[in-house]
Amino acid sequence: MDRLDSPPKELVVTCRSLGISESDLVAFVAGDLDDAGRYGEVWFALTSEELLVCKAHDPTRERAAFAAGNSDGLYNIERIPLDQIDEITTENLVGNGFLVVTVSGEPRRVCQFTNSQARKFGIFAKVAEKARKGEPVREEDFSDGRPAPFCPRCGRLYPEPERAICPHCMDKRALTLRILSFFAGYKAHIAAVIFLMLAGAGLNLVSPYLGGRVLFDEVLNPGGRYEGRVFEAVVLMALFNLASIGISIMHARINAHMTAHVIAGLKTQVFSAMQRLSMGFFTRKQTGGLMTRVNADADQLQYFFHDGVPYFIVNSLQIVGIVTAMLLLNWRLALLVLVPIPLLVWFMNKAFPRLWRLFSRRWRALRSLNAVVNDALTGIRVVKAFGKERQEIERFGRRNQRVYDVSLQTGYFTSTFFPFLGLLMHSGGWIVWGVGGWHVLEGEITFGTLMTFINYLGMLYGPLEFMTHIVDWWTACINSAHRIFEILDTAPEVAEKPDPVRLQPMQGEIELRNVTFEYEPNKPVLKNVSFHVRPGEMIGLVGHSGAGKSTITNVICRFYDVQEGAVLIDGVDVRDVAVADLRSQIGIVPQETFLFTGTIAENIAYGRPGATMEEIIQAAKAANAHDFIIKLPDGYETVVGVRGQDLSGGEKQRIAIARAILHNPKILILDEATASLDTQTERQIQEALKRLVQGRTTIAIAHRLSTLRDADRLIVIEEGKVVEMGTHEELEALQGVYYRLREKQREALAIRGVAAG
Amino acid sequence: MQQQDQHGLSEYVDIRYLDPATARFSETPGGFVRLVIGEEESYPRVALYRAFPFSFPDRYISVRDMDGNEIGMIKDLNEFDEKTAKLILRELERRYFTPVITQIESIKEEFGYAYWDVRTDAGPRRFTVRDMQSNVILLSPEHVLIIDVDGNRYEIPDYHKLDARSRKYIEDLL
Numbered sequence A: 001m002d003r004l005d006s007p008p009k010e011l012v013v014t015c016r017s018l019g020i021s022e023s024d025l026v027a028f029v030a031g032d033l034d035d036a037g038r039y040g041e042v043w044f045a046l047t048s049e050e051l052l053v054c055k056a057h058d059p060t061r062e063r064a065a066f067a068a069g070n071s072d073g074l075y076n077i078e079r080i081p082l083d084q085i086d087e088i089t090t091e092n093l094v095g096n097g098f099l100v101v102t103v104s105g106e107p108r109r110v111c112q113f114t115n116s117q118a119r120k121f122g123i124f125a126k127v128a129e130k131a132r133k134g135e136p137v138r139e140e141d142f143s144d145g146r147p148a149p150f151c152p153r154c155g156r157l158y159p160e161p162e163r164a165i166c167p168h169c170m171d172k173r174a175l176t177l178r179i180l181s182f183f184a185g186y187k188a189h190i191a192a193v194i195f196l197m198l199a200g201a202g203l204n205l206v207s208p209y210l211g212g213r214v215l216f217d218e219v220l221n222p223g224g225r226y227e228g229r230v231f232e233a234v235v236l237m238a239l240f241n242l243a244s245i246g247i248s249i250m251h252a253r254i255n256a257h258m259t260a261h262v263i264a265g266l267k268t269q270v271f272s273a274m275q276r277l278s279m280g281f282f283t284r285k286q287t288g289g290l291m292t293r294v295n296a297d298a299d300q301l302q303y304f305f306h307d308g309v310p311y312f313i314v315n316s317l318q319i320v321g322i323v324t325a326m327l328l329l330n331w332r333l334a335l336l337v338l339v340p341i342p343l344l345v346w347f348m349n350k351a352f353p354r355l356w357r358l359f360s361r362r363w364r365a366l367r368s369l370n371a372v373v374n375d376a377l378t379g380i381r382v383v384k385a386f387g388k389e390r391q392e393i394e395r396f397g398r399r400n401q402r403v404y405d406v407s408l409q410t411g412y413f414t415s416t417f418f419p420f421l422g423l424l425m426h427s428g429g430w431i432v433w434g435v436g437g438w439h440v441l442e443g444e445i446t447f448g449t450l451m452t453f454i455n456y457l458g459m460l461y462g463p464l465e466f467m468t469h470i471v472d473w474w475t476a477c478i479n480s481a482h483r484i485f486e487i488l489d490t491a492p493e494v495a496e497k498p499d500p501v502r503l504q505p506m507q508g509e510i511e512l513r514n515v516t517f518e519y520e521p522n523k524p525v526l527k528n529v530s531f532h533v534r535p536g537e538m539i540g541l542v543g544h545s546g547a548g549k550s551t552i553t554n555v556i557c558r559f560y561d562v563q564e565g566a567v568l569i570d571g572v573d574v575r576d577v578a579v580a581d582l583r584s585q586i587g588i589v590p591q592e593t594f595l596f597t598g599t600i601a602e603n604i605a606y607g608r609p610g611a612t613m614e615e616i617i618q619a620a621k622a623a624n625a626h627d628f629i630i631k632l633p634d635g636y637e638t639v640v641g642v643r644g645q646d647l648s649g650g651e652k653q654r655i656a657i658a659r660a661i662l663h664n665p666k667i668l669i670l671d672e673a674t675a676s677l678d679t680q681t682e683r684q685i686q687e688a689l690k691r692l693v694q695g696r697t698t699i700a701i702a703h704r705l706s707t708l709r710d711a712d713r714l715i716v717i718e719e720g721k722v723v724e725m726g727t728h729e730e731l732e733a734l735q736g737v738y739y740r741l742r743e744k745q746r747e748a749l750a751i752r753g754v755a756a757g
Numbered sequence B: 001m002q003q004q005d006q007h008g009l010s011e012y013v014d015i016r017y018l019d020p021a022t023a024r025f026s027e028t029p030g031g032f033v034r035l036v037i038g039e040e041e042s043y044p045r046v047a048l049y050r051a052f053p054f055s056f057p058d059r060y061i062s063v064r065d066m067d068g069n070e071i072g073m074i075k076d077l078n079e080f081d082e083k084t085a086k087l088i089l090r091e092l093e094r095r096y097f098t099p100v101i102t103q104i105e106s107i108k109e110e111f112g113y114a115y116w117d118v119r120t121d122a123g124p125r126r127f128t129v130r131d132m133q134s135n136v137i138l139l140s141p142e143h144v145l146i147i148d149v150d151g152n153r154y155e156i157p158d159y160h161k162l163d164a165r166s167r168k169y170i171e172d173l174l
């Protein structure tokens, strides 16, 4: 059985001497901080009878003693019988956590651990609690349903805990093959491109030969084979150049067509995969970046295949071709010419990364400067109202100074770097001119050969420079591809069962049975929540913000699956219900209304695309939205959304309600649907809601308790627990949490009255 | 009436500073902090929070009961006797566990993730930082905060004071 960690040998021996064998251990966990808050080791062993706290003062001394065959008394072991323990829990703090054991009513901090161990300790505490209560500990108790945070192959932490990807162990070959598989349908294109590239590279090699050896030795040289036929020679050279350009245009076009096609297809695939994914995937912190980068990633792939791969092939051919040609012409001179090349490559390898770093630093400085400008301009009302223009100018000045500094640094660097690079490149030329010139005088080589060498050498630098960053480019491309594949490959966590129960039509009965739910490990947001809602009933959920009200609606809609207990609709576990039936019959009006870019009519009909104009208008009327829509110049065809007409919060809210009305769900969830509105608008929306609520099961969350007067029953939530349940009158009479909440709101209203008056 | 309302308002905004003369902090056998104020008020265990963890680590400390309600604030730890100040500081340091990096052995970047190998005042440590641009934070012109993938925090109070090699690592990042 997986016991979290495995005990060190020395400790096993020590435990044996206490009469505890390895098979008695239910769980074993190693902490990474000692009592003094330094990185160190502490072990916790759990048997069915006791909790052992094993601390080592000096591990090196103990190992030495162990090696000497003395294993007694090496560990400071404290044994706490489970029947004396009232509770074992973990507490999460900033950057670390505690394991707290309550013995005889007194909570005790038995150990501190870093966040890296928090998950493990959470599981340990849960298992220990079970063992303490005498409940059987099962295999699945050792997992919190999340993948291990480190690579099973090399043991390294994953750079992103939610992504089981180890950059060290990831199979680059397989990834490359998978990327290439996109191009599988384009074999003919690829063959054509490669053929054209080969031809182009061949032609490229001939040009310097024509312009050097042939021109100088055979045409311009008295006694040459083609003496005086300058015109033909120039025409021939021009023809070769034209042919070479023609070929590169052709392969670039074929290639552009092919990559654009492949990438467009890929983007569609990624987008549809994203739509399939569960809510959890989107709200997780780490994936935020992942999602926004998807498009950039696809573009990265496109550039790479559009420019990177072809240039790589062309340039490699060129390098091989040039070196071969030079060796064939005169191998001794060729070897001499190539001497400074390694130095040049080394220099480029060293200096280019530094240059990119400087560029990216400057880019960041510029971005932060732009942020100030943006802040100051979008917030100009606030700036002016507080009279803080000077302060903003100073803020700008500071960032501007930084941009200046970095630009200067970059400028200094480039102004030495490029001349130096040029110098190194020229040094090859000196060798050719010097040694080659000598050879020419000696008559060992012709002047034409010398010119050919010079030309070839000039053609070598570009490809070499390209080669210095192709590796980084390729790596970035692989990483992009990886992110894309990850989305393509992510299985939705909230998946439909193979043979789901159809709830068509739904009655609208809801039951939460001992529901425990957490977004992040060890931070339960709902704790053992149970309640039952009859079909057609209107329930108000009340509680402080952060109590878990929205979370309750999230699990009812099955945006997330609960960890313990069950959510039942019409008596069926939501995990067994067809997702389409849930979506079509549960409607939500959220606090943050979102309108898609499109007309008002399209937005209202979002849930029922086939709706007639009459139905749309009726829904708008029911939502008290018709009147204001009609007054807009473009009526129902007013474009709203990100780039559309600015509507007020209340207007948007009413459109969202119209959308819900037209959607006509059996279960309606109103999550603070009226929280940000003035009382007048709220009243209008209240009316609209009253119409909407009829004949449906409704769960309404409202901050203003007065909003919930029509609710049949209220459920009061506090820190993820149901603390009170009943009608207004019952709860008032209880004089409990609800009563106090109401009192507080009355007070707050009174204060607002004072402040306003 | 007016008076009463004003009183109500100030109750919301006034800070209740704990008076060193009446507030008595002590350590529980389990290693937590207990608070007794005067004769009446007693809390078997309190939690301590910093309002300004970076600028004023030993001032403006919020003292709360285990339900999270604020009992009061400590204006300045130095007002309390040394033993109490030490107890509270230790408790705070436990909550805001942030080892100070004293030397950087190496930072290896791969695929946009950085593997740090450092020495801290809590011992040597290796950790992984994702997206260095947002997780290596310059709190002031010299104070650097680093947050690793697990949410562990490390700080460098003044990176100019590091040895040349370590400093260069940081300068290259900023």
Ligand SMILES: Nc1ncnc2c1ncn2[C@@H]1O[C@H](COP(=O)(O)OP(=O)(O)O)[C@@H](O)[C@H]1O
Pocket (backbone or CB within 6 Å): A283, A284, A519, A520, A525, A543, A544, A545, A546, A547, A548, A549, A550, A551, A552
């Ligand atoms: N997607 C999420 N990931 C992690 N924690 C969350 C998420 N959504 C909400 N929480 C946390 O869950 C708790 C309850 O949130 P919520 O249900 O939105 O409260 P309410 O709606 O009652 O104001 C809060 O502490 C909140 O920070």
Ligand SMILES: [Mg+2]
Pocket (backbone or CB within 6 Å): A546, A549, A550, A551, A671
């Ligand atoms: Mg909410």
